[in-house]
Amino acid sequence: MSTLLAERPLDLVSDFPAIPAGWAYLDTAATAQKPRAVIDAIARAYGESYATVHRGVYQRSADMTLAYEAARAKVARFIGAGSPDEIVFVRGATEAINLVAQCWAAVQLKAGDRILLSMLEHHSNIVPWQMAAERVGAAIDVAPLTADGRIDLDAVERMLTPAHKLVALSHVSNVLGSVLDGARATRLAHAVGAKILLDGCQSVPRLPVDVRALGCDFYVFSGHKLYGPTGIGALWAKAELLDAMPPWQGGGAMIDRVSFQRTTYAPPPARFEAGTPHIVGALGLAAAIDYVEAIGVERIHAHETALVRDARDKLARINSVRLLGPEDSAGIVSFVVEGVHPHDVGTILDEAKVAIRAGHHCAQPLMEALGVEATARASFGVYNGADDVDALVRGVERVTRIFG
Ligand SMILES: Cc1ncc(COP(=O)(O)O)c(C=O)c1O
Numbered sequence: 001m002s003t004l005l006a007e008r009p010l011d012l013v014s015d016f017p018a019i020p021a022g023w024a025y026l027d028t029a030a031t032a033q034k035p036r037a038v039i040d041a042i043a044r045a046y047g048e049s050y051a052t053v054h055r056g057v058y059q060r061s062a063d064m065t066l067a068y069e070a071a072r073a074k075v076a077r078f079i080g081a082g083s084p085d086e087i088v089f090v091r092g093a094t095e096a097i098n099l100v101a102q103c104w105a106a107v108q109l110k111a112g113d114r115i116l117l118s119m120l121e122h123h124s125n126i127v128p129w130q131m132a133a134e135r136v137g138a139a140i141d142v143a144p145l146t147a148d149g150r151i152d153l154d155a156v157e158r159m160l161t162p163a164h165k166l167v168a169l170s171h172v173s174n175v176l177g178s179v180l181d182g183a184r185a186t187r188l189a190h191a192v193g194a195k196i197l198l199d200g201c202q203s204v205p206r207l208p209v210d211v212r213a214l215g216c217d218f219y220v221f222s223g224h225k226l227y228g229p230t231g232i233g234a235l236w237a238k239a240e241l242l243d244a245m246p247p248w249q250g251g252g253a254m255i256d257r258v259s260f261q262r263t264t265y266a267p268p269p270a271r272f273e274a275g276t277p278h279i280v281g282a283l284g285l286a287a288a289i290d291y292v293e294a295i296g297v298e299r300i301h302a303h304e305t306a307l308v309r310d311a312r313d314k315l316a317r318i319n320s321v322r323l324l325g326p327e328d329s330a331g332i333v334s335f336v337v338e339g340v341h342p343h344d345v346g347t348i349l350d351e352a353k354v355a356i357r358a359g360h361h362c363a364q365p366l367m368e369a370l371g372v373e374a375t376a377r378a379s380f381g382v383y384n385g386a387d388d389v390d391a392l393v394r395g396v397e398r399v400t401r402i403f404g
Pocket of ligand 1: 029030091092093094095122124125170172173174199201202222362
């Protein structure tokens with residue numbers, strides 16, 4: 001275990017009322033548990049200060065509008081965006097990618113253009129591009145992985161051509177935990193004139209993210225993986241890209257003037273937020289960012305990296321365990337127990353009060369590339385400690401005893 005974890009372990013589980021004593025929650029990559037601070041912020045928003053935003057002339061609504069826009073500014077600052085106007089609130093990463101696929105890719109791309117993805121992408125970063133590509137007659141290329149499970153950027157460099165108009169890659173893999181060199185990926189995309197979208201679902205909760213330092217064009221993430229509520233997430237895009245994008249959903253709040261002859265649209269981000277937004281979700285997300293920033297993302301990263309190292313070291317000592325992904329994966333450990341279906345691993349671990357994910361993790365092409373049907377995946381959060389790793393390892397040892 002790293003000295004950092006040994007000397008300054010995070011001990012935050014008491015902040016999380018839904019984690020009972022003795023339960024090892026190791027499914028944070030699917031969704032993070034919520035700290036009391038977030039639950040309280042949501043309760044306050046509904047129970048004390050609730051009103052709509054952007055429309056009311058009364059004080060309560062004006063205050064709520066300020067809080068909602070302050071949440072947007074907080075998200076912008078948290079990921080290093082140039083301006084809050086570059087942040088569009090969406091339901092989550094899936095919706096953000098669909099928005100870019102429909103309003104940017106399906107508008108800008110034409111027949112013969114190419115999109116480059118990688119073998120480890122989540123279905124959310126595959127299917128929306130397939131749908132857009134089908135509409136315009138574009139083609140999709142898939143970058144391979146290195147032997148240890150990273151997106152092979154040397155291969156990306158060889159594959160990219162001026163026909164590529166978009167590259168869309170996971171900043172951190174939700175299955176393998178591998179961390180992409182996002183700045184290099186961006187340079188490679190830009191060298192052929194392509195735009196690049198980074199899927200930050202697993203990176204925003206685990207690594208310091210600065211979209212301007214990365215240099216990318218689009219960045220997306222989901223609030224519920226960052227200790228915030230479900231149903232809220234963010235799309236960040238460079239202002240000039242958002243400005244040039246047409247709206248995707250029509251309705252209230254996204255307009256400038258409406259008449260039956262002609263409707264004009266509001267500037268971004270309002271142009272992309274039709275209807276009453278998830279006001280309380282945005283406030284909950286802001287509370288989650290406060291919570292994470294009070295701990296420090298660097299510290300969270302060091303904590304999770306140490307837990308991963310500890311888990312990998314101990315699991316590697318069990319003969320029938322095959323670890324997947326790189327040694328330095330961020331907060332996520334995927335493995336298979338030879339001869340045992342991952343669902344059986346998950347069920348036996350559940351009996352021992354260890355919650356992991358077993359399945360294809362919405363990454364079926366990656367499963368095929370790895371030559372497995374599914375994997376067992378343990379993923380860590382700020383509330384986990386060395387005791388959770390030990391419970392995992394004891395559980396996997398029990399699996400191997402049961403299956404001989
Ligand atoms: C890497 C990655 N991308 C996209 C998603 C989709 O996120 P959501 O379901 O919150 O929209 C996930 C969720 O598992 C993910 O891990």
